[in-house]
Amino acid sequence: MNKQIKVLVTGSNGQVGSELNALSHQYPALVFKFTDRSNMSITDPEAVESCFRDFEPDYCINCAAYTAVDKAEEAAAAVIATQINADAVELLARTCTAHNTKLVHISTDYVFDGTAHQPYRPDAATNPVSVYGATKLKGEQLAAAHTDAVIIRTAWVYSSFGKNFVKTMLRLMSERPAINVVSDQQGSPTYARDLAAAILDLVSKGKWVAGIYHYTNEGTTTWYDFAVAIKKLASSSCEVHPIPTSAFPTPAKRPSYSVLDKSSFKDTFHLNIPYWESSLKKCIEMMEVA
Numbered sequence: 001m002n003k004q005i006k007v008l009v010t011g012s013n014g015q016v017g018s019e020l021n022a023l024s025h026q027y028p029a030l031v032f033k034f035t036d037r038s039n040m041s042i043t044d045p046e047a048v049e050s051c052f053r054d055f056e057p058d059y060c061i062n063c064a065a066y067t068a069v070d071k072a073e074e075a076a077a078a079v080i081a082t083q084i085n086a087d088a089v090e091l092l093a094r095t096c097t098a099h100n101t102k103l104v105h106i107s108t109d110y111v112f113d114g115t116a117h118q119p120y121r122p123d124a125a126t127n128p129v130s131v132y133g134a135t136k137l138k139g140e141q142l143a144a145a146h147t148d149a150v151i152i153r154t155a156w157v158y159s160s161f162g163k164n165f166v167k168t169m170l171r172l173m174s175e176r177p178a179i180n181v182v183s184d185q186q187g188s189p190t191y192a193r194d195l196a197a198a199i200l201d202l203v204s205k206g207k208w209v210a211g212i213y214h215y216t217n218e219g220t221t222t223w224y225d226f227a228v229a230i231k232k233l234a235s236s237s238c239e240v241h242p243i244p245t246s247a248f249p250t251p252a253k254r255p256s257y258s259v260l261d262k263s264s265f266k267d268t269f270h271l272n273i274p275y276w277e278s279s280l281k282k283c284i285e286m287m288e289v290a
């Protein structure tokens, strides 16, 4: 009989964690333990050690993160963001090495400053322009320093679970006759379910090449065009108007261009990535039946 592959998921109440949970029954060869802040805070060394000792995971998928990008610009929140996005990642990485566990860690396009004009490769120079981005970059560095991690940078994540741009747009479109959406930031949306499936395919195939990879859905858009696509799929009559970022100031600066080059992910793990429009349609259909 084949050995069961044990997979520990942290932060499993978030978007990506919830999608991993929703897909888990499709992977009978994998045995899962889903943890969240209440039963395994990744900042708690004793809770982390006890969980690894009891479960002895082959893989740890770290979905736990401080993701309040604007709040992280406040001094007190920045300290917490650093504890969760950087210090706790070092703890997880060290614990993975000690228990012979492979770490899949999720990071972000916000490690880049957005001044590029062509998709960022994983080895492109980083230069975060927000506190959140800086804490996530530190987390990547600590993960790589302490274990042979697969680090996956993603972007513009949405899901039928949690809070995200798609849900916010659907709500605003149902409440207002017109909305304004920034049209000068370019990137690629990511349906968290596709990312979760890619991670589970990677784990279940057992092909492991440590390093930094990029994963988003295929295709490029702007927040404005993303909103227009949501409007069409929801058959909303709300008007969507393009505005420049300067007309929608936020505490944290965002990269104006954060398209990620996914070639190394596709080449290494031999996985196809769906286009963002088809995945958006699937997610909205999923929300409609829920």
Ligand SMILES: NC(=O)c1ccc[n+]([C@@H]2O[C@H](COP(=O)([O-])OP(=O)(O)OC[C@H]3O[C@@H](n4cnc5c(N)ncnc54)[C@H](OP(=O)(O)O)[C@@H]3O)[C@@H](O)[C@H]2O)c1
Residues within 6 Å of the ligand: 010, 011, 012, 013, 014, 015, 016, 017, 036, 037, 038, 040, 041, 042, 043, 062, 063, 064, 065, 066, 067, 084, 106, 107, 108, 109, 136, 153, 154, 155, 156, 157, 158, 162, 163
């Ligand atoms: N969302 C995006 O657009 C986006 C873009 C690029 C990259 N990413 C990255 O993708 C990953 C997953 O993001 P997501 O959208 O799924 O995030 P999310 O929905 O905000 O989920 C993060 C989860 O982490 C949990 N968490 C926070 N601190 C914790 C701790 N100390 N111990 C255990 N769990 C803790 C949160 O719980 P609480 O709710 O209790 O705090 C939450 O359930 C993160 O690494 C994020 O940085 C996200």
